[in-house]
Amino acid sequence: MATHSSGEGKCILLCDDEFHILRAAEFKFRRAGFEVLCAADGIEALERIEERVPDAIVTDCQMPRMNGLELIARLREDERTRRVPILMLTAKGFELAADELCDRFHVAGVVAKPFSPRELLRRVEDLVSTALLNEST
């Protein structure tokens, strides 16, 4: 088994109402050394963020109570989470305009379902390292 430690000391928030998807992604990120916060909808995600601001967020779009777009809008209003890189993980690939999401909500990217946990991990690692680079400069 390949053991990763790229996420050592880093925290990621995963938000999806599909338990199995959440579980698979959590499994992958923990193996990579990330600390993983999980939420089943936008409101739960905000509660987790109150506890700790993550280094990156991966969120579904369609969720009960508070959907992904509402969550992102709330995060961008909050000074603490304004610059946190966000990836959107969604089955509504062709219905969401990635460009609009990037421009309006500063979403770093859109990952379409069905997704590869390996690919998702790689994208998050890139985001975190880029964010770190920006902070240091």
Next chain:
Amino acid sequence: MPLSGGVGIPAAPGEPKGNTTSNMGTAPPRIHVSRWWLLTAAIVMSLVLSIGEAIWLRAGGLGVALIVASHLAGAGCFLAVLLAWRGMASRELCERVRLLASEDLSRLSPQEAGGLSAFAGPTQWEEVVVRLREFVVAAAQKLEDAGQAQASSEIRARRARAERDRLAVILAGLPDPLLVINDYEEIVLANLSAASVFGVDVQQFGSDVQVKVDQSLDCPAAVKLLKDVVRRRTLTQRTAEFSWRDGFGHERWYRVICRNLDVAAESPHGMRGAVAIFNDITVQKAIQRRNAEFVSSVSHEMKTPLSGIKAYVELLVDGDAETPEEREECLEVINGQTDRLQRLIDNILNLARIESGVVDVRKDRHSLNEILEEVHGIVLPQAEQKEIDFQLDLSPMYLGVIADRDLLLQAAINLASNAVKYTPVGGKVVLRSRLAAQEVCFEVEDTGVGLSEEDCQRIFDKFYRVKKDQQMASGTGLGLPLAKYIIEDVHGGRLEVRSLINVGSTFSAVLPGAGAMSE
């Protein structure tokens, strides 16, 4: 030949009609006799008056002579006036011209020919007669032609009026709005439908009141298209689709088909401008939108279990699942998600079968409780994810149903799964069975978001999804319609819903019983 008696020269005033040609050969004696009678009568009357006057005055020979002379002169004047008054000369002329208009010149008597010598020399009268006859015949022909032309014009005018009235009726009955504008972008024709839909004044061709299309038609897309077609003189047909909010605030969609009338302008009664007809495509648009939503929902529903399968397969392939328990968990998820995908495909296929009228139903005697236990097992993981208390409350009796097991299972799964989807985290769902008179019943009761009265009416419509709850869970809008079809149409039962907003809903399925006994 009708010329002489019909449209030929009119008879003189006071003359009897119809026999003007019957006495042509003997007509002059009648005239001469009356003239002589008049002359004789005048002389006799003058003499009688003179004698009477002379006796009364006791006049001498010279006096009598003067009296007679004066009376004779008076009688002559009276006779001249009388003859002039009767128009003897013009009458004779008319008689002769009428004879000229007749075919048979040989019927002209020498006396009549002599009478014409006043107009021509004795040797030229025949040529004059021929010319006069030609002139009269030509004039009569023209008169007849003019009469026929007038009659045919009247017929054409009647036909045109009838055609116009028929077109007006057709246009009025046309359900689609229709507008015609001229080269100056003025509305020259608008039917009743255009008036009722767009509020445009009804116009008929030739109406004095003409308004600019952009002042009367409040549809910028349609106005722009009409103007473009008129200005650019586009020969091909052009179409555009636009939405329009009607008087009740409802959005309606129209496809406007517009064509230039320049081709028609080449005809004698043509005009320049454009004609536009508006097709109401609201229903087609709704179907398109619903189909698009259906495809989107189905695709979303399929991608979700596929995501689980793909992710867990990859975890296994990458060796991330190290322990046997982790590997077991991965395989269980893959299996569960595969079943979920299969159920979705079954739903879609069943719907297709229903719509095509081909449903393969195999009914046998089954225990309702057993079917509901299976449903509980299938939906429980979904409920556990949301920490929903999913209870099974089965009747202690054996409740038999004659049913297609697979179809009834699918209907019950759809109802239970729907309840779990729309019940908030930590809620409660109860799957219950009971005996109701000669029928058996199963219920799915939840503490979910509930349905409005309108939603309760429409919740079994295909593809219908409650708007306010769409973000709460994904769905295709097929589960409940399919359940209703299976319970009511396939099994002869009833599926009903009772609901209160923010309190919860209860779906009750009543099926004909096939015997009940204590278990």
